[in-house]
Amino acid sequence: MPKKVVHYINQFFAGIGGEDKADYKPEIRAGIVGPGLALKSALGNEYEVVATVICGDNYFGSNIDKGVVPELLEMIKKYKPEGFVAGPAFNAGRYGVACGTIAKAVQDELHIPVVTGMYVENPGADMFKKDVYIIETKNSSADMRHAMPKLAALLKKQMEGKEVLGPKEEGYIEKGIRVNYFNERRGSERAVDLIVAKVKGEPVYTDYPLPVVDKVAPAPALKDLAHARIALVTSGGIVRQGNPDHLESSSASKWCKYSIEGMDHADKKDFMTVHGGYDRAFITEDPDLCIPVDVLRELEKKGFIGKLMDYFITTTGTGTATNSAKRFAEEYVPLLKKDRVDGVLLVST
Amino acid sequence: MKLELGKIHIHDVQFGEQTKIEKGVLYVNAKELEAEVLKDDRLAGCHIELARPGESVRITPVKDVIEPRLKVEGPGCVFPGIMGKVTEVGKGVTYCMDGACVVTVGKIVGFQEGVIDMSGVAADYCPFSKTQNVCVVMEPKEGLETHVYEAAGRMAGLTAATYLAKALKGMTPDETETFETKPLLEQIAQYPDLPRIGYIHMLQSQGLLHDTYYYGVDAKQIVPTIMYPTEIFDGAIVSGNCVAPCDKVTTYHHEHNPVIEDLFKKHGKTLNFIGVVLTNENVFLMDKERHSDMVAKLCEYMGMEGALLTEEGYGNPDTDLMMNCRKVTQHGTKVVIITDEFPGRDGKSYSLADLTPEANTMISCGNGNIVLHFPAMDKIIGTQESIEMQIGGWVGCKHEDGSFDAEIQIIIASTIANGFNHLCARQY
Amino acid sequence: MVKEIDRAGIPVTHICTVVPISLTIGANRIVPAVGIPYPLGDPTKGEKKSHEIREHLVTRALKALTVPVDKQTVFEEDF
Numbered sequence: 001m002p003k004k005v006v007h008y009i010n011q012f013f014a015g016i017g018g019e020d021k022a023d024y025k026p027e028i029r030a031g032i033v034g035p036g037l038a039l040k041s042a043l044g045n046e047y048e049v050v051a052t053v054i055c056g057d058n059y060f061g062s063n064i065d066k067g068v069v070p071e072l073l074e075m076i077k078k079y080k081p082e083g084f085v086a087g088p089a090f091n092a093g094r095y096g097v098a099c100g101t102i103a104k105a106v107q108d109e110l111h112i113p114v115v116t117g118m119y120v121e122n123p124g125a126d127m128f129k130k131d132v133y134i135i136e137t138k139n140s141s142a143d144m145r146h147a148m149p150k151l152a153a154l155l156k157k158q159m160e161g162k163e164v165l166g167p168k169e170e171g172y173i174e175k176g177i178r179v180n181y182f183n184e185r186r187g188s189e190r191a192v193d194l195i196v197a198k199v200k201g202e203p204v205y206t207d208y209p210l211p212v213v214d215k216v217a218p219a220p221a222l223k224d225l226a227h228a229r230i231a232l233v234t235s236g237g238i239v240r241q242g243n244p245d246h247l248e249s250s251s252a253s254k255w256c257k258y259s260i261e262g263m264d265h266a267d268k269k270d271f272m273t274v275h276g277g278y279d280r281a282f283i284t285e286d287p288d289l290c291i292p293v294d295v296l297r298e299l300e301k302k303g304f305i306g307k308l309m310d311y312f313i314t315t316t317g318t319g320t321a322t323n324s325a326k327r328f329a330e331e332y333v334p335l336l337k338k339d340r341v342d343g344v345l346l347v348s349t
Numbered sequence: 350m351k352l353e354l355g356k357i358h359i360h361d362v363q364f365g366e367q368t369k370i371e372k373g374v375l376y377v378n379a380k381e382l383e384a385e386v387l388k389d390d391r392l393a394g395c396h397i398e399l400a401r402p403g404e405s406v407r408i409t410p411v412k413d414v415i416e417p418r419l420k421v422e423g424p425g426c427v428f429p430g431i432m433g434k435v436t437e438v439g440k441g442v443t444y445c446m447d448g449a450c451v452v453t454v455g456k457i458v459g460f461q462e463g464v465i466d467m468s469g470v471a472a473d474y475c476p477f478s479k480t481q482n483v484c485v486v487m488e489p490k491e492g493l494e495t496h497v498y499e500a501a502g503r504m505a506g507l508t509a510a511t512y513l514a515k516a517l518k519g520m521t522p523d524e525t526e527t528f529e530t531k532p533l534l535e536q537i538a539q540y541p542d543l544p545r546i547g548y549i550h551m552l553q554s555q556g557l558l559h560d561t562y563y564y565g566v567d568a569k570q571i572v573p574t575i576m577y578p579t580e581i582f583d584g585a586i587v588s589g590n591c592v593a594p595c596d597k598v599t600t601y602h603h604e605h606n607p608v609i610e611d612l613f614k615k616h617g618k619t620l621n622f623i624g625v626v627l628t629n630e631n632v633f634l635m636d637k638e639r640h641s642d643m644v645a646k647l648c649e650y651m652g653m654e655g656a657l658l659t660e661e662g663y664g665n666p667d668t669d670l671m672m673n674c675r676k677v678t679q680h681g682t683k684v685v686i687i688t689d690e691f692p693g694r695d696g697k698s699y700s701l702a703d704l705t706p707e708a709n710t711m712i713s714c715g716n717g718n719i720v721l722h723f724p725a726m727d728k729i730i731g732t733q734e735s736i737e738m739q740i741g742g743w744v745g746c747k748h749e750d751g752s753f754d755a756e757i758q759i760i761i762a763s764t765i766a767n768g769f770n771h772l773c774a775r776q777y
Numbered sequence: 778m779v780k781e782i783d784r785a786g787i788p789v790t791h792i793c794t795v796v797p798i799s800l801t802i803g804a805n806r807i808v809p810a811v812g813i814p815y816p817l818g819d820p821t822k823g824e825k826k827s828h829e830i831r832e833h834l835v836t837r838a839l840k841a842l843t844v845p846v847d848k849q850t851v852f853e854e855d856f
Binding site: 130164166167174175176177178179180181182183184185186187188189190191192193194195196198199200204205206207208209210211213246248249250251253276277278279317318319321322323324 | 461544546555608612614619620632655656657665684685687688694696697698700701706708709711714715719738740744770771773774776777
């Protein structure tokens with residue numbers, strides 16, 4: 001039995017039409033369509049392209065929040081695919097975003113290997129390179145006959161459970177993922193050679209290319225502190241005494257929320273710290289050193305601030321991945337918004 | 350300063366009536382060793398267990414690992430200022446018990462104690478899966494304050510190593526290596542055509558239960574200073590073990606500092622190794638600023654053209670690392686950083702907590718967040734009770750059959766950030 | 778975390794010891810804390826002084842929320 005693969009393409013590659021047909025609604029057809037021929041021949045006899053799912057680029061883009069993804073997933077699911085290919089999209093921006101979106105959804109929801117392809121400057125590449133394998137293509141569909149065999153090869157490798165090598169070997173756009181391996185030489189030995197090369201002005205390399213850190217514009221200033229609702233957030237690992245929610249001492253997987261309602265200070269009988277990255281002795285004795293409930297309560301009484309929220313939000317900062325920290329905030333920010341929080345103090349140790 | 354290291358190879362360890370070395374086998378009189386360790390009244394109990402490479406044995410929670418060494422000729426003793434008077438070390442002759450280690454094991458002090466597996470997949474990541482280990486399993490007295498217990502544990506390891514080292518007396522080394530660094534001006538004159546390279550060694554000193562010690566002084570009390578490289582081979586630096594297990598620069602790793610070893614290998618060939626700048630990692634920003642200023646000044650003063658830079662630990666010490674890199678570069682010394690990485694289990698986050706554009710040549714010691722399955726072992730030296738609390742574990746990571754899942758940062762020295770191992774991370 | 782709060786339009790002051798990390802990750806309103814083991818206060822100086830230090834830092838951090846900024850700003854002094 002050949003292994004089943006489903007292929008996603010847009011209205012243009014399906015031969016339905018160009019810009020004028022970009023509102024074409026989702027449709028699935030048995031067998032191959034358009035570039036599916038190239039895919040079929042690159043995959044070989046042990047694989048079968050059982051269906052081709054087609055969607056107009058504009059339809060996809062304007063319905064991305066209105067259920068186009070679940071709709072497509074339902075269509076794809078019926079064919080019980082074991083692998084999924086989207087595009088390649090080359091330099092077509094909306095098509096690239098659609099390929100990335102659907103490939104990621106199939107990977108996450110149907111748990112099968114996926115691959116797509118696009119030109120490195122396609123906006124879809126930056127959006128999805130961390131999530132799915134994107135074969136790097138040239139900027140026009142003239143590259144189809146070179147690109148499709150690479151897509152097919154990488155899909156087969158994944159479906160056969162073989163080790164996927166680096167971006168250079170496989171031809172995908174670098175995902176920015178840090179993967180371990182055992183080097184032939186130990187680190188110190190390589191470092192010694194590297195510093196000599198650097199001093200001599202010879203070519204050098206780095207194991208870890210510096211990432212570009214994104215910046216966010218500051219939120220507008222608070223106008224009326226005396227009526228503001230202030231929330232306290234910390235990465236100092238402060239938890240309820242006994243750590244009922246098992247917050248980790250390092251590499252936190254979650255955030256917690258604890259009540260400070262009616263408390264005039266943070267007492268050691270109520271709170272403790274589990275942070276594994278500093279000497280906990282001081283904060284253990286007086287949690288106010290990290291969550292300043294005492295001072296905030298006094299300021300609240302004086303009318304300097306409107307209200308100290310009845311809870312604080314906490315996690316452990318040390319060893320916690322930046323993406324996890326981002327996710328925590330994405331999870332609790334809606335809560336802050338719902339509770340009409342006007343300003344936040346975030347205390348890090 | 351010139352030091353000869355005489356290595357006596359050890360390929361097996363056994364209990365025996367007398368502590369001695371015979372034909373590469375270390376025999377240990379457990380009773381005598383236990384009695385020696387128990388002279389410390391802070392400990393309620395102690396027993397000795399042996400672990401050899403390839404055995405189905407897990408050692409945890411591990412505090413420190415130490416190679417027994419004996420001063421044979423020249424001033425001072427091994428671990429000066431701690432196991433004997435403060436005397437300058439680094440010259441003369443020192444014997445090493447090559448291939449054997451003391452491993453201190455005991456009820457958890459903090460979250461920072463780790464795991465050594467003597468076989469299985471985790472053994473690939475741990476240098477001490479390949480050594481003959483004499484495990485000192487300690488029990489503290491009831492109600493001992495944690496800092497006091499830690500000090501007792503640290504001393505137990507050094508005491509045991511000093512006791513075992515006596516067996517080296519009168520032996521004939523299987524292998525001898527000589528290391529020499531001359532006073533700065535002479536050293537520079539010796540190889541005028543080779544690049545002048547130094548090493549900036551950052552000692553963990555965050556006061557997290559315990560610290561690193563230099564000639565017996567707590568490293569958080571030092572300002573940056575200059576050291577002859579050979580001093581370290583005589584135990585001038587003793588571990589404080591206050592970071593994630595994977596990052597621990599154990600006392601063994603100070604005795605075997607790989608940067609110093611590898612710089613000596615190329616000394617007089619491709620480079621001129623002129624010395625070590627010793628600095629620390631502090632918990633106050635002012636100290637970080639002051640000490641990185643001083644490091645940059647010392648590098649410039651010594652005429653260093655290039656420097657290797659290592660840290661112990663992750664998180665806020667990354668700031669010390671980056672400050673040192675930036676300021677030293679700006680003072681005219683080129684820098685290569687050796688570091689490990691913590692980009693999350695999926696490898697998608699930033700690897701370090703802080704960055705600077707000058708950090709453009711970094712050697713990676715691997716991603717410490719990768720999750721591994723640790724198979725059940727026939728024998729546990731110590732206890733697996735606290736695995737879930739140890740850094741790298743999590744609640745629910747333990748399975749009924751004695752196996753568990755954890756990030757490789759739970760393994761002692763798995764991603765040690767001085768380049769001791771071959772583990773590395775690359776970008777996919 | 779601090780960036781996501783800012784992104785949501787809620788002003789946030791990051792009180793932290795290691796200001797360089799805060800600058801690297803992209804916090805916009807920053808107040809330097811005392812030290813890692815005790816960010817707000819200094820127990821080595823006695824309870825009264827420690828509380829006073831905490832009061833100053835918290836007040837400064839709250840006031841920082843009211844200051845319009847257009848770039849990363851470290852509030853080093855009380856104002």
